[in-house]
Amino acid sequence: MQPEKLEPWLIEDEESVFSCRIFDVVRIRATLKGRNKTHNFFILENPEWVNIIPVTKDFDVVLIQQFRMGERAFTLEIPGGLSEPGEDPLTAAQRELLEETGYEGGRAIPLGMVQPNPATHNNRCHSFLQYPVQATGKLNLDENEDIRTLLVPLREIPDMIRRGEIHHSLVLNAFFYYSLLQEQLGNRSAWSELILPA
Amino acid sequence: MQPEKLEPWLIEDEESVFSCRIFDVVRIRATLKGRNKTHNFFILENPEWVNIIPVTKDFDVVLIQQFRMGERAFTLEIPGGLSEPGEDPLTAAQRELLEETGYEGGRAIPLGMVQPNPATHNNRCHSFLQYPVQATGKLNLDENEDIRTLLVPLREIPDMIRRGEIHHSLVLNAFFYYSLLQEQLGNRSAWSELILPA
Numbered sequence A, B: 001m002q003p004e005k006l007e008p009w010l011i012e013d014e015e016s017v018f019s020c021r022i023f024d025v026v027r028i029r030a031t032l033k034g035r036n037k038t039h040n041f042f043i044l045e046n047p048e049w050v051n052i053i054p055v056t057k058d059f060d061v062v063l064i065q066q067f068r069m070g071e072r073a074f075t076l077e078i079p080g081g082l083s084e085p086g087e088d089p090l091t092a093a094q095r096e097l098l099e100e101t102g103y104e105g106g107r108a109i110p111l112g113m114v115q116p117n118p119a120t121h122n123n124r125c126h127s128f129l130q131y132p133v134q135a136t137g138k139l140n141l142d143e144n145e146d147i148r149t150l151l152v153p154l155r156e157i158p159d160m161i162r163r164g165e166i167h168h169s170l171v172l173n174a175f176f177y178y179s180l181l182q183e184q185l186g187n188r189s190a191w192s193e194l195i196l197p198a
Helices: A089-101 A154-162 A169-184 B089-101 B154-162 B169-184
Strands: A009-019 A024-032 A037-045 A049-054 A060-068 A073-077 A080-082 A107-114 A125-131 A148-153 B009-019 B024-032 B037-045 B049-054 B060-068 B073-077 B080-082 B107-114 B125-131 B148-153
Touching (some): A009 A037, A049 A060, A049 A089, A080 A089, A089 A107, A148 A154, B049 B060, B049 B089, B060 B089, B080 B089, B089 B107, B148 B154
Parallel strands (some): A049 A125
Antiparallel strands (some): A060 A073, B009 B024, B024 B037, B049 B080
16 A cells, blocks of 8 residues: 655765765665654765767767776767866856867757666756757867767667667667657657757 | 777776675776776676566556655656566566556566666666556565655656656656657657557
8 A cells, every 4th residue: 555645754864985086975864754764875976967969060960989987888979977066067068068079069959857866866967959060179088088979860869779879878868858859849850850949 | 189999998906995785886997008097987886777667558657756865855757676686677677566566467578778877887777668557556665665656648758758757867768768669660659559569
């Protein structure tokens, strides 16, 4: 039998139990009101994340290929990264776009935001699309970034996702928000030609 | 100028630097061949994750509402969780479905899998759809789960996502894979009536 009403967990105390450059692990001791239950949760505190779908005037998407140590393999992704302290998500996304691909220009629109994992993450990932972008050649990779850019026709994205060639959860989120936006704008050929909102 | 060819990072050594019930933090020291570069990566080792879109014969989706400590708020999600050691993803997804909602029955189909975050996670999330499910009332919640189930018409899912009412990255992935499958099956009304593959 399910509860009439859900109670939030009440936080008794919390402490950082591990820190590294990209996240902190925080232990939160919390109690479920009305029941005799206390539990230690372990969550990851992260900065806000961003990503951006760069589309050229010919409806090619600028993808990046890089080695990812979590997966221990090369992945195909759209540009993205971490917001710096005080940096708004769009500025961060356009900075990452230019740093990682050397592309810029055109108009950026917000696509949507997600919680990467509400159970364990405290942050959000903000997705954008920018069109039409063009190459400036101004690459500025971080010390540990070793990245190749690829131009892929927008119309090939759905099959690349179906085949698992693009499988980064947060990258798929950006393309899903894009398809929902195009549907809302009445664009029946979202994967061959995009429509920007007014 | 981008590299002709990308080199994988060569792993020198790794050690677990933090452990808790749901993940381990592992430090990996790696070198980029051909360059004089060594770097410490911190990644999260997780079990495989699963989620499942349960759809009733009336095309309602069985959603769950629960408090999530990472977000520190209540979220709307589809059922899901962790695969137990040696448990295949579909078995895990159907177990979570029954435990969290008390629904079962019908036929399950694989939708696709993602990497939650190739930069930091070593695991995958496997998504399924099951139709038609029906309530058996057999709830079996984990000690720290306090969950309500809601029936939401499938046709309302896109607007709930656009409004941010459903914003869990891995839940959106399941619905995106669902929409890509329906598109492939030629179903132009994917959000009002689903087609199962042969």
